[in-house]
Amino acid sequence: MKWSLTICTLFGIRIRVHVTFLLLLFLVVAIGMESGWRVAAWCAALLAGTFACVALHELGHSLAAQRLGVRVSAITLLPIGGVAQMRSMPQKPSYEVAITVAGPLTNALIFGVLYLIGDWAPFLVPYYAGLPLHVPMPVSVGDLIGSLLLVNKWMIAFNLVPAYPMDGGRLLRALLAGWLGFPRATVVAARIGRAMAMLFIVAGLFAELYMLPFVGLVIFMAAGMEERAVLMQSVLRGVDVASVMNPACLAVAPEDTASQCLAMLHQAGQDDFPVVADGHVIGLLTREAILEDMRETGGGACASDLMIREFRCAWPEAPAAEVHEEMQSSGQRTVPVLRDGRLAGVLTQENINRYFLVRSFLNGRKGAKSRAYRDSRQR
Numbered sequence: 207m208k209w210s211l212t213i214c215t216l217f218g219i220r221i222r223v224h225v226t227f228l229l230l231l232f233l234v235v236a237i238g239m240e241s242g243w244r245v246a247a248w249c250a251a252l253l254a255g256t257f258a259c260v261a262l263h264e265l266g267h268s269l270a271a272q273r274l275g276v277r278v279s280a281i282t283l284l285p286i287g288g289v290a291q292m293r294s295m296p297q298k299p300s301y302e303v304a305i306t307v308a309g310p311l312t313n314a315l316i317f318g319v320l321y322l323i324g325d326w327a328p329f330l331v332p333y334y335a336g337l338p339l340h341v342p343m344p345v346s347v348g349d350l351i352g353s354l355l356l357v358n359k360w361m362i363a364f365n366l367v368p369a370y371p372m373d374g375g376r377l378l379r380a381l382l383a384g385w386l387g388f389p390r391a392t393v394v395a396a397r398i399g400r401a402m403a404m405l406f407i408v409a410g411l412f413a414e415l416y417m418l419p420f421v422g423l424v425i426f427m428a429a430g431m432e433e434r435a436v437l438m439q440s441v442l443r444g445v446d447v448a449s450v451m452n453p454a455c456l457a458v459a460p461e462d463t464a465s466q467c468l469a470m471l472h473q474a475g476q477d478d479f480p481v482v483a484d485g486h487v488i489g490l491l492t493r494e495a496i497l498e499d500m501r502e503t504g505g506g507a508c509a510s511d512l513m514i515r516e517f518r519c520a521w522p523e524a525p526a527a528e529v530h531e532e533m534q535s536s537g538q539r540t541v542p543v544l545r546d547g548r549l550a551g552v553l554t555q556e557n558i559n560r561y562f563l564v565r566s567f568l569n570g571r572k573g574a575k576s577r578a579y580r581d582s583r584q585r
C-alpha cells in the first residue's frame with residue numbers, strides 16, 4: 207500500500223503504518239492538548255493501545271494463513287483498522303474459516319491476558335461500560351487496561367457482523383462456498399456486505415455516530431474491490447498468458463531517444479516498451495522515464511540509458527492468474543512475454559482488465575441463456 211512506513215518485521219511479515227494513521231494520532235494529540243498534556247497523553251496511549259490490538263488481530267489472521275500455505279507480505283494499519291495483505295486467496299472454505307477465526311480469537315486471548323493482569327495487579331482496573339474518552343484525570347495504567355478490555359470486546363463483536371470483507375462476512379462466504387462455489391459465494395457475500403454497509407451509513411447518520419458512516423463507506427468500497435479481485439482470479443484460472451497478452455505490441459531499440467518514443471505513448475496506447483537488441487529483450491522503457499526525460503532534457507536520452515534492467519518476464523504457456531498475482535505484488539504493470547528467448551508480446555494490466563470484461567460478459571450471457579432454458583423447461 208502506498209504512503210505506508212514499515213515499523214518492524216514480525217515472523218517475516220512487515221508491520222506498516224499508513225501516513226493517515228499518523229495524521230490521526232497527531233490530530234488526537236492536538237485536540238487533547240487543548241485540555242492539557244495529561245489528556246493528550248491519555249488519548250495517545252489509548253489510540254496506540256487500540257491499534258496494537260488491531261495489529262495483533264491481523265497478525266493472528268496472518269500466522270494462521272502462513273501455517274496453511276497462504277503467503278502474507280505485510281500488515282498495514284489504517285485509521286479505520288488493519289489490513290493483512292495476502293498474496294493469494296485460501297482455496298478451501300475450511301482454510302478460510304481457520305484464517306478468519308484466528309483474528310477474533312487473538313482478541314479473546316488479549317482480553318484473557320489483560321483480565322488476568324487486572325485481577326493480579328495491585329491496582330484497581332475499572333470496568334467501563336462505554337468508550338472511556340472523558341475519564342477524570344489523572345488516569346492510571348489500570349484505566350488503560352480497563353479500556354483495552356472494552357476495546358477487545360468490541361472488536362470481537364464488530365468483526366463478527368456479516369459485512370464482507372469483515373471477518374463475519376468472510377465466515378459467511380466460507381459457509382456459502384461449500385454450496386455455491388467460491389466465486390458465486392463471494393458475489394452473494396459482497397452484496398450482503400454492501401447492504402450492511404449502507405445500513406451502517408444510515409444508522410450512523412441518524413444516531414450521530416459519525417465514525418460509523420465512514421466505516422460503512424470503506425466496507426462498501428472494499429466489498430466491491432474484493433469481489434472483483436476474486437472474480438478476476440476465477441476468470442483467469444486455467445488460462446495461459448498467450449490467451450490474454452497483446453501479441454502486436456511495439457518494441458524500441460536501445461538507441462531510440464525518448465522524443466522518438468513519445469508519440470508511441472498515445473498512438474499505440476502502450477505504457478511501457480520492451481527494449482530489444484539483436485532480437486533479445488534487454489530492458490523495459492516506462493512511460494514515466496520517457497516523460498521525465500522529455501521534461502528534463504527535451505527527450506535526448508537513449509532508451510538504453512532510461513530503461514529498467516531488472517523486471518519479470520513470462521512465457522506464453524505460463525498460468526495467467528499466477529503472473530497477474532506477481533504483477534500485483536511487485537507493481538510491474540507490463541510483463542514482456544518471451545518465446546524461445548524472443549519477444550512474443552506483452553501482458554499488461556489493461557489486457558487482463560479487458561479479458562475479464564469480455565469473459566464476464568460472455569459468462570453472464572451464458573448463465574442467462576441456461577437460466578432461460580431451465581425456466582422454459584419448467585413451464
Ligand SMILES: [Zn+2]
Pocket residue numbers: 263264267309310365372373
Ligand atoms: Zn479480522
